[in-house]
Amino acid sequence: MSNTLEGLLRRQERTTMADKVYLDIKRLLLSGMIPPGQKVTLRGLAKGIGTSPMPVRDAVTRLVIEGALNMLPNRGLRVYKPTSHEFHEIVKLRCCLEGYATKEAVAVINQKTVNKIKASIRKFDRLGHKKEMDMAAVIEANRDIHFTLYAAAGMPRLETMIENIWTQIAPLFALSMNSADRRSEKWESFDHHNTLLQALLARDGQAAQDAVVADIRDAAAYIEHIANLSD
Incomplete structure (x- = not known):
């Protein structure tokens, strides 16, 4: 009996380590620190998150399945960069899923969460x-706005679906925010976020949904303008 329990504990420890590495790589992708289309290696990812290559292998397999990384014929890896058609699909999915999550969240959101989003x-x-x-800090603040809102809906499966799409598209959005010809004071997100805040304060689900969808669409339009996506 004791031997059986000991084996279970070892398996749990490995699972915990694998999950941690997976989340660390996912955060690296979400931060936009790796450009879309860039080739990466197990060793390079391990160095980026401060671990050995061995636990990175399982995490990479999960991210390939989720579509955040592409496996190349030579067993190399590349950060996902969508085609134009794939990008249009992703934008439509984001509008549907994030718009729905927003409307559901507003119906049940409390003032403490509204205050957190406001901050x-x-x-x-x-x-x-x-x-x-500090572009990484800007991207993280933007993520905090959106995912604090989506989490408030109390629909963890929906939140996971949205996060998986964000993991795929984050490098492209980071590219758009870093573009030299798009000064930050021209970002439409400032207005959309403020409109969202006013809708949350008024508990207006439709207005909040409209603000989030407008934010997604405006960012997508600019990305398509600069990213040179193939057909």
Whole structure:
């Protein structure tokens, strides 16, 4: 009996380590620190998150299945970059899923969560208007706005679906925010976030949904303009 329990504990420890590495790589992708289409290696990813290559292998397999990484014929890896057709599909899915999550969240959201979203919006605004921007911090603040809102809907499966799509598309959105010809003061997100906040304060689900969808569509339009997506 004791031997059986000991084996179970070892398996649980490995699972926990694998999950941690998977989440670390996922955060690296969500931060936009790796450009879309860039080739990566197990060793390079391991160095990026501060671990050995061995536990990275299982995490990479999961991310390939989720579509965030592409396996190349030579067993190399590339950060996913969608075709134009795939990108249009992703935008439609984001509008549907994130718009729905927003409307569901507004129906049950409490003031504490609204205040947390407000603080993240103010942080995004402050960071986005700095002369010397910390882009990773800006992206994280933007993520906090959206996922605090989506989590408030109390629908974890929906939230996971949205996060998986974000993991695929995050490098492209980071590329658009880093574009030299798009100064941060011109970002439409500032207005969309403020409109979202006003809708949350008024508990207006439709207005909040409209703000999120407009934010997605405006960002997507700019990405399509600069990203040179293939057909």
